[in-house]
Amino acid sequence: MTDEKLLRAVGGIDDRFVEEADTASVSAPGIVSAAETGKAPERTRSRRRPLKIAAGAVAAVLLFTAGFFGGSGGLGNRGYSGKNNMSADRTDTDPSVISSGEPRDLDGQSYSGWNGIQYYSEEQSRETKAPNANTAPDSSGGVDGPVTTVGVDLKNTKLIWSATMSLQTTEFEKTCGFIKDLAVRYSAYIENETVDNGNGSATYRRSASYTVRVPAENYNSFLSGMNDGCYVVSLNQKMTDVSEQYFDTEQKLETLRNKHDRLEELLKQADKMEDILRIEDALTENEYQINQYQSSLNKYDSLVSYSTVKISLKEVSRPDTTIGEQPGFFQKLGKSFAEGFANAGAFFENLAYWISYHIIGLIVFAAIVIAIVKIHPVRRIKAARAKKNG
């Protein structure tokens, strides 16, 4: 087929076009329509660029100032996030994120603040929220209820909720037990569990990771419950709207089932062997497609009814911060000193381990050095001269 070969020829275009088209490029509608009408889109864009750069620079200065003097939030909190912090989570429309037939992220650009309330960018016109009881979270506000909802037709919405949590604990075994108890309490199940026992040193402590499937109606309660047993360092949440794909698949399935009924009726009426064979072929194909779509629907149902929470737990000697704390400059300074001392302690502890491990080698090495120094020719000559003069 010639057109197929042309499609393959498009595959042979220069790499730069392929890479360029893959860069995130959600332009303002005005720019694109200018391109459509044949006007110069580049000029339009370049006129806006200085404004964007200036706005970005002002925003960066403000953020830096707030982070330095404000004592909470902003740049000053890098690696120092507290219990209620939720990390920024942005998913763009890169094909590495979205593939055909796969669900798309509704929260294309979502950011979270100190109080855990999720904010949406101005571009995002659709405000989203925790859906109703059969599809999602149940409370609101921060980790205790991260996403709020406005104006979504929940009856016709299929949302998949997922979260990634980073936790710290000073009592590792107790916290592992707590997570399992919490899963039981909220009718969740642990899909995957990995425990690393470390080596007992201060730098390589125990850690664990869990993948927990939580019934959607208990999702928020489960996340909130985590506060009671460990320190939540970060929480990233993602909501994916699969309504379009779901109802599309449902519609296709219905059409295929109707077709199946009609084919069966035709099969009953057919009297020629040739017709019977053709209808049976069509029925086989039809059943194959029905199974495919049904399998997709089952997968969606599973993902919608059970949210996925990925938990990463680390044992620490002391957590990064205390519950609800939003430290100021002096608090952070004090903490830095304390951490410095703690790290120095860890360093000397490790040094002691290292010396005890290499003690034989060190003794041998020291003996060799001493022997070399003692029998060094220069030293012997000097000693001989001293003897002669003296």
Next chain:
Amino acid sequence: MDDLQIIEGFFNRSEDAISSALDKYGRYCGAVAGNILSDGLDVEECVNDCMLRAWNSIPPARPASLKAYLGKITRNLALDKAAAASAQKRGGGEYTLALDELSEIVSGGTEPEKAMENGEISKAIDRFLDGLDETRRKVFVRRYWYLDPVSEIADRFGLNESNVKTMLFRLRKDLAGHLKKEGIEI
């Protein structure tokens, strides 16, 4: 691990290079194949086959862009699979739709096949793309290289679907004219 290190890994026959490439570009390749194939298992198979092909072809090949290189391998593998599936009437998704659209440009004859064997059509399309503004170029590549659905392209570029369809229609018409002008018989 950056691209150069991954490529060096392929040259040194280090299997870590495959896992690094898979970690870094597995989802991307999956997305490229996913636009062509509807079956998740086929997509996964394509991505794995892509890594095997990359392993067999690097060295001697030293791609300037690893991402585009892996993307092209995946795309070709997925097109092969889709063609086979289409022959079995299992449906080819966006592949079939894109074929239908492009059939407007080329209606038959043996000259295009010969030219394509020499990469002539690809080069002609490169020149055609060079003459387009950025947005139209990206829309064309997203539709006919990545085989993105029109609705997804519309979302990506902040357009409505009919705008994208109109733009694609004009692009196909322009491409047909360009190929004709370059002496490629259509």
